[in-house]
Amino acid sequence: MNVHSANIGDLVTAPGKREEILRAALEVIAAQGFHGAPIAAIAEQAGVGAGTIYRYFENKDVLIRELFQEIRQRICAGLWEDYPAEAELPVRFTHLGAALLRHLISNPRDFQYLEQFHNSPYGVEFRRDRILGKGEDSDLCRGLLEEGLARQLVKELPLVVLFALAFGPIIAVARDHNLGFIELDEGLIKATVQACWDGIRK
Amino acid sequence: MNVHSANIGDLVTAPGKREEILRAALEVIAAQGFHGAPIAAIAEQAGVGAGTIYRYFENKDVLIRELFQEIRQRICAGLWEDYPAEAELPVRFTHLGAALLRHLISNPRDFQYLEQFHNSPYGVEFRRDRILGKGEDSDLCRGLLEEGLARQLVKELPLVVLFALAFGPIIAVARDHNLGFIELDEGLIKATVQACWDGIRK
Amino acid sequence: MNVHSANIGDLVTAPGKREEILRAALEVIAAQGFHGAPIAAIAEQAGVGAGTIYRYFENKDVLIRELFQEIRQRICAGLWEDYPAEAELPVRFTHLGAALLRHLISNPRDFQYLEQFHNSPYGVEFRRDRILGKGEDSDLCRGLLEEGLARQLVKELPLVVLFALAFGPIIAVARDHNLGFIELDEGLIKATVQACWDGIRK
Amino acid sequence: MNVHSANIGDLVTAPGKREEILRAALEVIAAQGFHGAPIAAIAEQAGVGAGTIYRYFENKDVLIRELFQEIRQRICAGLWEDYPAEAELPVRFTHLGAALLRHLISNPRDFQYLEQFHNSPYGVEFRRDRILGKGEDSDLCRGLLEEGLARQLVKELPLVVLFALAFGPIIAVARDHNLGFIELDEGLIKATVQACWDGIRK
DNA sequence: GATGAATGAGCGTTCATTCAT
DNA sequence: CATGAATGAACGCTCATTCAT
Incomplete structure (x- = not known):
């Protein structure tokens, strides 16, 4: 069961948090560089808790690479x-x-x-x-x-x-x-x- | 009082430490990137104590830029x-x-x-x-x-x-x-x- | 969102960590002076990690002054x-x-x-x-x-x-x-x- | 033989370095406080090498106390x-x-x-x-x-x-x-x- | 599932002290 | 004797990661 897949038929699925996190990471890193892009900053930009990121990506390396x-x-x-x-x-x-x-x-x-x-x-x-x-x-x-x-x-x-x-x-x-x-x-x-x-x- | 200059003709003078440190920094950074190049690693590669680097460069930024x-x-x-x-x-x-x-x-x-x-x-x-x-x-x-x-x-x-x-x-x-x-x-x-x-x- | 306030009537709430840290700082500094009161010592006395102190005080100066x-x-x-x-x-x-x-x-x-x-x-x-x-x-x-x-x-x-x-x-x-x-x-x-x-x- | 005593009969004794160092220490510490008074600063103010101070005082504590x-x-x-x-x-x-x-x-x-x-x-x-x-x-x-x-x-x-x-x-x-x-x-x-x-x- | 407070390893930097010259 | 370059332990601080709630 992939936690990232939106269940078909689930009509009220919010736009995926995974995508939100990736978007936030892109924003922060493009703007500030990899320095100045701690997980906390990405989480804030994404509007999620820092810990949440680790539910979607094994660690920061993986996030960055994906x-x-x-x-x-x-x-x-x-x-x-x-x-x-x-x-x-x-x-x-x-x-x-x-x-x-x-x-x-x-x-x-x-x-x-x-x-x-x-x-x-x-x-x-x-x-x-x-x-x-x-x-x-x-x-x-x-x-x-x-x-x-x-x-x-x-x-x-x-x-x-x-x-x-x-x-x-x-x-x-x-x-x-x-x-x-x-x-x-x-x-x-x-x-x-x-x-x-x-x-x-x- | 330039401590860094090697006296010409003084054959016993070791190649300047400043140069040694720059060489070490180049080596470590080229190989590992800026991550993996903490001052301690550069110092070790240069064969000097960490504190010594600060006699030749005001701080890490300056070393890197010079x-x-x-x-x-x-x-x-x-x-x-x-x-x-x-x-x-x-x-x-x-x-x-x-x-x-x-x-x-x-x-x-x-x-x-x-x-x-x-x-x-x-x-x-x-x-x-x-x-x-x-x-x-x-x-x-x-x-x-x-x-x-x-x-x-x-x-x-x-x-x-x-x-x-x-x-x-x-x-x-x-x-x-x-x-x-x-x-x-x-x-x-x-x-x-x-x-x-x-x-x-x- | 004041993380430090203890809910009145919430008997399970431990006495605020902020207060714990201040107490520890007072104890260590009164006993040993400002020397002998590195952040690590205050943290240990408070029973928290060193990093935790920085969640409650911007830096050591601020802790000391507060x-x-x-x-x-x-x-x-x-x-x-x-x-x-x-x-x-x-x-x-x-x-x-x-x-x-x-x-x-x-x-x-x-x-x-x-x-x-x-x-x-x-x-x-x-x-x-x-x-x-x-x-x-x-x-x-x-x-x-x-x-x-x-x-x-x-x-x-x-x-x-x-x-x-x-x-x-x-x-x-x-x-x-x-x-x-x-x-x-x-x-x-x-x-x-x-x-x-x-x-x-x- | 006390290294600090001026030999009687030694007509060219410079004003004692020991006194110079104490004077320098007083100056620097009164002005900057104990912080901001590293040995190097005292030595500079005294016009002597840092190592020299250790010929007159066992260590910084002793200097300060004397x-x-x-x-x-x-x-x-x-x-x-x-x-x-x-x-x-x-x-x-x-x-x-x-x-x-x-x-x-x-x-x-x-x-x-x-x-x-x-x-x-x-x-x-x-x-x-x-x-x-x-x-x-x-x-x-x-x-x-x-x-x-x-x-x-x-x-x-x-x-x-x-x-x-x-x-x-x-x-x-x-x-x-x-x-x-x-x-x-x-x-x-x-x-x-x-x-x-x-x-x-x- | 989501959170964010807590953690502590690891960083850059300072400085009392030593010792080869 | 005098020197000051070299040292490295110890500091303040950051941040990826964990886990109790």
């Missing part, structure tokens, strides 16, 4: 929206890059959380799979780059390098946007992603 | 080595990019430290100037990109975006190298930096 | 008991002096605490108002001396000097009693206070 | 100056009281030190002999009061109580002077001491 996974899910989900599966490779690439960039700048707390997460006690073991690590999203991107390689549309470089060339600038530019160094509009998003393509195309 | 500045100095210094000031712009750019990338992968602890630092309570105020922030190094890079803009050799994009395109992949690829996802050799370094140029050039 | 105020309140309260507001001035004076002296010797820990407090890092700012500083108690005493001055019953000396003459011996004798140099009985109390009056009266 | 004794000596010495040994008892008493009060207000650091000392880790065991405890000074005062008792000039009260009546106000008024609550001039000094006599005389 939040990480949720955020990654959200990002992945966005990438598939309106994906022009039948279009030319460059079109698909720029669609993907732009979708990713748009998500990162319209969900600054998600992005801030990810950045906080990776260099924290909690995220060390996830260091290796940054944004776009494993799972569908990665498959999508990797597939795309592999196709480019196979069809000799992109430079003959290791996949890892192509990944860096393709998405490194997107993440860097999203950070700059979040820090207020630049205001990205649709034009700049497109131009940036296009430039990424220029970097990897043959 | 180490940050030292590392940045080291990186900056490397960029100027053999810099072909008279060469064509693309040559200068690729020299710079390759020098940076080489430093990041040959000094993995420096790199890991920088990454840890920026998303930590200590580094919040430095968030904005990631690797290559202010100072000579940044001037060097910015000057180069500005020259490219003025001479219409690079895309007409905001400087911030050009920065992201030029150095985002380098940092991403350095991280992958450090994590063991790829073994960068001189050929790959050159190719990566060249691809960065492809991303920004007109 | 205890000071509580003790002062206790003393003040005693002065008004059976106060013969309508009696002659000398009667009122001796009532007051005797009440004070009785309190100081029957509550030796209160007295010892006050003495410790005033010459401690915590009490510096209260240095000026020793025992009988501000508030009702002081008003009571001052009013009495001022009345004496106005009615030419006491010497024409600055109020400060009259205070010293009136209460200096009382405090000195209380200390001697506490240190075991003398056993004050009701006769000696009366005689001492009478002698104080002799010192100030015209 | 300073206490020195100050008491100084005060005692002053009491005998111009002592009118042949005069009437009240004259001798007021001479003594006035001399004491004058010393306390003209040597505020001595007085502040004494006050700090008695309620400190170092002074606990001296608590009982306040100012005027043992030794000549006390003998002088006690003798005087005993004489008064024998000759039925002062009230028939225990010596301890007479002490409190005689000197309690003097110390209280000296404190007020030091704290700036009153400016004692020769007239007030005389009046205060006279009032003390009024308190004890039959």
Whole structure:
């Protein structure tokens, strides 16, 4: 019996406390960093008792990591929206890059959380799979780059390098946007992603 | 009365304790993150008593920040080595990019430290100037990109975006190298930096 | 949401922890001085964990100062008991002096605490108002001396000097009693206070 | 061989370091209290190395206590100056009281030190002999009061109580002077001491 | 199930004391 | 002798976690 599942038929189920806690954790951590986010602060933000958190998450590590996974899910989900599966490779690439960039700048707390997460006690073991690590999203991107390689549309470089060339600038530019160094509009998003393509195309 | 300076020619003088402590802090923090780097652990790694650290650094924050500045100095210094000031712009750019990338992968602890630092309570105020922030190094890079803009050799994009395109992949690829996802050799370094140029050039 | 209040009539409620901590602090500090009264010692004496103290007092300074105020309140309260507001001035004076002296010797820990407090890092700012500083108690005493001055019953000396003459011996004798140099009985109390009056009266 | 004694015949003996250290300790402690007077601060004020202090005093406790004794000596010495040994008892008493009060207000650091000392880790065991405890000074005062008792000039009260009546106000008024609550001039000094006599005389 | 008061290990920091120079 | 760099025990305080209610 999973305590977190809402019983079907239970018409007065409050919005899950689990979700409330995750939301609160995201809010506090994005705003204050992992320091400044003691369990007590998260509990207060969530409007629950501190002890309650431990009914939904084994411990703080688990909470932090599950939040990480949720955020990654959200990002992945966005990438598939309106994906022009039948279009030319460059079109698909720029669609993907732009979708990713748009998500990162319209969900600054998600992005801030990810950045906080990776260099924290909690995220060390996830260091290796940054944004776009494993799972569908990665498959999508990797597939795309592999196709480019196979069809000799992109430079003959290791996949890892192509990944860096393709998405490194997107993440860097999203950070700059979040820090207020630049205001990205649709034009700049497109131009940036296009430039990424220029970097990897043959 | 500078207690920290080692007398030149005094061969019996142990390498300065200050340096020993900085080295130890770098080692511990790069390996364990800021968590897992209590003063006691740094002191042990340095082979000194905990109290000794406070003779050289006002407090932990200062130690952490001075180490940050030292590392940045080291990186900056490397960029100027053999810099072909008279060469064509693309040559200068690729020299710079390759020098940076080489430093990041040959000094993995420096790199890991920088990454840890920026998303930590200590580094919040430095968030904005990631690797290559202010100072000579940044001037060097910015000057180069500005020259490219003025001479219409690079895309007409905001400087911030050009920065992201030029150095985002380098940092991403350095991280992958450090994590063991790829073994960068001189050929790959050159190719990566060249691809960065492809991303920004007109 | 006052967590410290004990519900009246709730017989099962243990005496408030806050009071327990204050009691423990008084005990330890009166006995050992402020040195020898680390938080851990106070916590042990109170039978609580060290961290618990911080649920009731923001920090050690606050604990120490609140205890000071509580003790002062206790003393003040005693002065008004059976106060013969309508009696002659000398009667009122001796009532007051005797009440004070009785309190100081029957509550030796209160007295010892006050003495410790005033010459401690915590009490510096209260240095000026020793025992009988501000508030009702002081008003009571001052009013009495001022009345004496106005009615030419006491010497024409600055109020400060009259205070010293009136209460200096009382405090000195209380200390001697506490240190075991003398056993004050009701006769000696009366005689001492009478002698104080002799010192100030015209 | 006492390291502290200046060798007779050693014509270039610097003013004793021991005295320098005691002077420095008095200065720092009177100004900052015992907190804020770490050995390092005393050493700096004295212009010697921290380790040097341990050549003159076994440890900090000893330093603090020897300073206490020195100050008491100084005060005692002053009491005998111009002592009118042949005069009437009240004259001798007021001479003594006035001399004491004058010393306390003209040597505020001595007085502040004494006050700090008695309620400190170092002074606990001296608590009982306040100012005027043992030794000549006390003998002088006690003798005087005993004489008064024998000759039925002062009230028939225990010596301890007479002490409190005689000197309690003097110390209280000296404190007020030091704290700036009153400016004692020769007239007030005389009046205060006279009032003390009024308190004890039959 | 939900709570939040209680806990105590662990942190950063100070400072009396030692001892190699 | 004098020094002051080095030490580490001890402090005040935080916060993840538990558990009685």
